[in-house]
Amino acid sequence: MGASIGRVETESAVLFGPDGPLLLDSGALLAPVEVAYETYGTLDADRSNAVVICHALTGDAHAAGYHDGADRPGWWDTIIGPGRPLDTDRFFVVCSNLLGGCRGTTGPSSIDPATGVPYGLRFPLFTVSDLVKVHRALMAHLGITRPLAAVGGSLGGMQVLQWALDAPGELGAAVVVCASSRLSAQNIAFSAVAREAIMGDPDFRGGDYAQAGVRPDRGLSTARMLAHITYLSEESMRDKFGRRLQDRDTPRFGFDVDFQVESYLRHQGESFLRRFDANSYLYLTRVMDYFDAFADPVAVARALDGTSTRFLVVSFDSDWRFDTAHSREIVRTLAAHGAPVTFREVSSPYGHDSFLLDIPDYHRTVGAFLERARRSAAAAA
Amino acid sequence: MRPDLRVVAGMIPEGSRVLDLGCGAGDLLVELIANRGCRGQGVEVSTEAFHACVARGIPVVQADIDEGLPDFEDGAFDVVVLSQTLQATRRPVPVLREMMRVGRVGIVSFPNFGHWRVRFDLGVRGRMPVSATLPYRWSETPNIHLCTIRDFEELAATEGLRVAERALLAPDGRAAAARVARRPNLLAAGAAYLLTRD
Numbered sequence: 001m002g003a004s005i006g007r008v009e010t011e012s013a014v015l016f017g018p019d020g021p022l023l024l025d026s027g028a029l030l031a032p033v034e035v036a037y038e039t040y041g042t043l044d045a046d047r048s049n050a051v052v053i054c055h056a057l058t059g060d061a062h063a064a065g066y067h068d069g070a071d072r073p074g075w076w077d078t079i080i081g082p083g084r085p086l087d088t089d090r091f092f093v094v095c096s097n098l099l100g101g102c103r104g105t106t107g108p109s110s111i112d113p114a115t116g117v118p119y120g121l122r123f124p125l126f127t128v129s130d131l132v133k134v135h136r137a138l139m140a141h142l143g144i145t146r147p148l149a150a151v152g153g154s155l156g157g158m159q160v161l162q163w164a165l166d167a168p169g170e171l172g173a174a175v176v177v178c179a180s181s182r183l184s185a186q187n188i189a190f191s192a193v194a195r196e197a198i199m200g201d202p203d204f205r206g207g208d209y210a211q212a213g214v215r216p217d218r219g220l221s222t223a224r225m226l227a228h229i230t231y232l233s234e235e236s237m238r239d240k241f242g243r244r245l246q247d248r249d250t251p252r253f254g255f256d257v258d259f260q261v262e263s264y265l266r267h268q269g270e271s272f273l274r275r276f277d278a279n280s281y282l283y284l285t286r287v288m289d290y291f292d293a294f295a296d297p298v299a300v301a302r303a304l305d306g307t308s309t310r311f312l313v314v315s316f317d318s319d320w321r322f323d324t325a326h327s328r329e330i331v332r333t334l335a336a337h338g339a340p341v342t343f344r345e346v347s348s349p350y351g352h353d354s355f356l357l358d359i360p361d362y363h364r365t366v367g368a369f370l371e372r373a374r375r376s377a378a379a380a381a
Numbered sequence: 382m383r384p385d386l387r388v389v390a391g392m393i394p395e396g397s398r399v400l401d402l403g404c405g406a407g408d409l410l411v412e413l414i415a416n417r418g419c420r421g422q423g424v425e426v427s428t429e430a431f432h433a434c435v436a437r438g439i440p441v442v443q444a445d446i447d448e449g450l451p452d453f454e455d456g457a458f459d460v461v462v463l464s465q466t467l468q469a470t471r472r473p474v475p476v477l478r479e480m481m482r483v484g485r486v487g488i489v490s491f492p493n494f495g496h497w498r499v500r501f502d503l504g505v506r507g508r509m510p511v512s513a514t515l516p517y518r519w520s521e522t523p524n525i526h527l528c529t530i531r532d533f534e535e536l537a538a539t540e541g542l543r544v545a546e547r548a549l550l551a552p553d554g555r556a557a558a559a560r561v562a563r564r565p566n567l568l569a570a571g572a573a574y575l576l577t578r579d
Contacts, residue, residue, distance in 0.1 A: 310440065328452055331442060336454045338398055338420055342435060343452065344428075344443035361428075368435045376438055 001360070002083030004073060005040045008065035010104060012036050015137040022099075022133060028124035032113070035138055036061045036104025037096035040080060041088035043142070048377055050144045051086060051370065052135060053095035054152030054159035056355075057227075057284050058276055060103035063095035064088075078358040085367030086151065090374060094142065099134045100126060100284055102277035109210065109277045120279060121207035128155075128162045128291045135159065136167065149173035149373055151366070153355035154322065155284070161293050161330065164311070165303040173373040175366060177314045177355045180326035181293040181333065187321070190230055191285040194223035198278045207279050220278045221269030228268045233318035233351030237261060294333050304337035310376075311341040312369045314355075314362065321352035342369060382408050385490055385554035385571065389464050392488055392546055392575045393419065397459040400424065400484060402446050402476075403466030406433035414439070422458070424450070446479070447471045453483040462488045464573075469523040477540060481578055486545065490573035495529030495566040498552070513552045514570045530566045537576060546575035 014032050016022040021031035038061045043050060053063050053076065064080035066073050076095075080086040086093055097105035100123070108123035115122075139147060150160040150171050157179025164174045180187070198204060201219030205212045229237075241261040245251060257263050294300050311334050315327035324345045334341040346362045348354040354362065382390075386409045393399060396418045401410050404423030407430075413419035423441035425431050434441035442452055447470050461484030463476070468491050470476045480487045492514035493499075502510035509519035517524065528536070537544060549557040550571035561568040 310438075331452045332454065335422060335442075335452060336457050338457075340420070340422070340440035342440050342442065344431060364432065365435065368432055372436055372438045 001363075002081045002087070004077060005065035005081045005088055007068065008038055008040065008062070008074070009067070010036050010038050010061050012104060013138065013141050015134065015141055022130070022137075024124055024130050025127040026125055030106070030124060033099065033106045033134060033137075034104070034110070035096050035099075035106070035134060037094060037138060038062055038064075038074075039095075039142075040064055040093040041091050043092040043144070046381065047144050048146070048148060048381060049090060049092050049374065050139070050142070050147045051091045051093050052139070052147050052150040053080070053086075053093060054131075054135065054150060054156035054163075055095060055098065056152070056154040056156045057288070058224075058272070058281075059098075059156070060101065060275075061095050061097040061105075062103075064093070075356065078356070079363060079366065085363045085370065087367070087371075091148065091370070094138070094144075096135065096138050098284065099131050100280055100287070102280040103275070105134075107277070108207070108279035108283060118208075118210045120210070121282075123279070123283065125283070126287060128158050128287055128293075129166055131159050131287070132163045132166050135163065136170075145170075147171055148377055149175060149370055151175040151177075151370075152179070153177040154179055154352065155288055158288070158291050158293070162291075164307070164309050165293060165300065168303040169308045171309045172377050173310045173312065173370065175312045175314075175369065176327075176330060177366075178316055178319050178322050178327070178352055179313075179330070180291075180322045181330050182291060182295075183289055184326075188289050190226065190321075191289055194226055194285060195282055197222040197226070198282060201278075204278065207282075209278070215273075216278045217273050220276065220281060221266075221273055223281060224272040224276075225265040225269040228265060230321045231352045233320065233349060235318060235349045236351055239349070240264075293330075300333065301337060304334065304339045307337075307339050309339065310369075310373060311339055312366070313341060313343040314365060315343075315345045316348045316351070316354040316362075317345050318349055319352045319354060382412055383554055385550055385573065386412070386464060388548045388550065388554070388556055388573050389462060389488055389490055390417065392548070392573065393417065393460050393462075395419070398422075398457075400453065400458040400461045402450075402461060402463045402480065403469070404434065404439070404441065404462075405430050407437050407439035407441065409462065409464065410434075410439045411437055446476055449475065450479045450483050455482055456485060458484045460484055460486050460488060464488070464490045465492070465571075467491050468525070468527050470526065473526050473528075474536070474540070477536075477542075481540075481542065481576070485577075487542075487576045488573060489533070489576060490550070490571060491528065491533065492524075492571045493530045493550075493566065493569050494527040495531060496552075496570050497567050498570070500567070512570070514550075514554075530569060530572050533572070533574070537574070541579045542576045543579050544574055545577050548573045 201216035410421035
């Protein structure tokens with residue numbers, strides 16, 4: 001439904017210069033912070049129609065439309081565009097690459113001005129709150145003081161939740177899809193194994209692989225293969241691959257790729273190498289591990305009691321990476337503080353990845369919620 | 382708004398935090414939020430009604446109240462409303478208990494199966510009643526746990542609930558005439574109760 005936004009380009013801004021560095025939760029200072037971002041649609045004269053997209057672990061600023069010469073659209077093209085739930089005829093949509101990323105925003109692969117070489121593991125550790133600080137600085141840069149909404153899935157949803165806690169009432173609406181207020185031991189365990197794969201690669205070189213002219217490709221692709229399994233449901237893998245063999249009728253009886261699912265995972269792992277950096281993967285998974293949105297009940301009460309932000313929480317019944325119980329925990333805390341919260345579990349066979357897919361029932365809910373947020377804002381103006 | 386919802390709304394103090402169980406398209410919550418300064422939250426199982434609430438800006442959780450109210454903490458609400466819904470639940474007693482767990486007070490309204498019209502249909506005509514308050518044919522009805530005023534009051538007492546206020550309803554849902562109070566179980570078409578824990 002709806003149309004593609006068409007051709008788009010990534011822009012860039014320097015938000016924290018040497019005279020105004022970013023103060024991270026760890027106490028470390030970071031400058032400069034360059035941020036890559038894209039915008040779709042037109043900002044209203046009163047700057048009241050901005051919707052911020054927060055991307056997930058391995059996303060980037062290119063959420064919708066097509067880059068010059070590309071045959072694949074941005075990662076959330078199904079939901080962003082004219083007539084789509086994030087309707088670019090109505091909303092001004094902004095998506096930026098995350099702090100610590102590797103797609104145009106300052107991260108461990110950026111050059112440390114103090115040393116002249118890539119930060120590597122000398123890049124400071126940061127939190128979801130720090131990601132939000134950068135989002136808010138980008139909004140200020142664009143002249144937007146009160147975004148109509150922030151929307152995100154998975155790690156993106158965590159940023160949206162943290163934004164609502166860090167700047168109470170700043171967001172008109174907060175859309176939190178298949179996210180969690182804090183990871184379970186199982187969630188952290190998957191991240192830990194992924195990081196082990198990367199750091200155990202002989203080409204990791206303590207994170208300074210770039211200077212050595214090598215890359216821990218084996219480790220990073222293994223990390224991606226593992227993570228990818230957790231993004232799909234058993235049902236979707238069975239439907240897609242079953243136990244079918246790759247290009248043959250009888251097993252090869254060897255340890256090379258033999259099953260279709262193995263070939264698929266290998267392809268996922270390899271294509272990931274073209275667009276992601278191993279150090280960024282370490283940092284961004286660690287951010288998720290440490291995230292604990294409701295850890296401080298006093299701060300949570302201060303942020304949520306009487307908040308004007310309207311929340312939409314959505315989960316998917318086949319998502320086992322962050323299952324519905326994670327979303328319900330968020331709903332329970334929001335409701336306990338009287339925050340207006342709308343929640344539903346959408347039925348989908350596709351697991352955690354559902355939030356990226358064109359699922360009409362899910363898009364209907366997000367679209368209706370954002371349209372109502374737009375009307376409420378217009379009526380209040 | 383339906384007249385019986387007006388009666389229910391009249392039992393809710395201005396500015397309350399209200400949870401409406403089985404809120405439908407959110408008619409009661411719209412009134413409470415827009416005109417009575419309440420903070421409202423709905424629970425609704427139907428996807429169509431859920432989206433009607435979303436379109437009206439009513440915060441709503443899609444859930445089946447027969448599965449409990451795990452999304453809400455003890456005493457999270459001033460008032461919890463169960464309006465014309467109890468009789469459609471599979472397990473009315475656990476639903477009542479969950480209602481009183483998450484709310485300080487509860488409001489329950491239901492059609493009175495002891496009403497003379499019902500007794501006439503069953504007792505004289507030998508048919509399942511179809512009326513303004515029981516508008517479904519037996520084979521179509523969502524109502525599976527119908528009760529009378531007497532039955533409900535007995536259950537409330539057993540559950541340790543005190544009736545703080547009772548409004549008797551006429552067949553059109555409005556407050557019933559004063560004379561109905563003389564024999565409520567026979568003359569009232571429905572009732573709405575404001576309940577507190579003993």
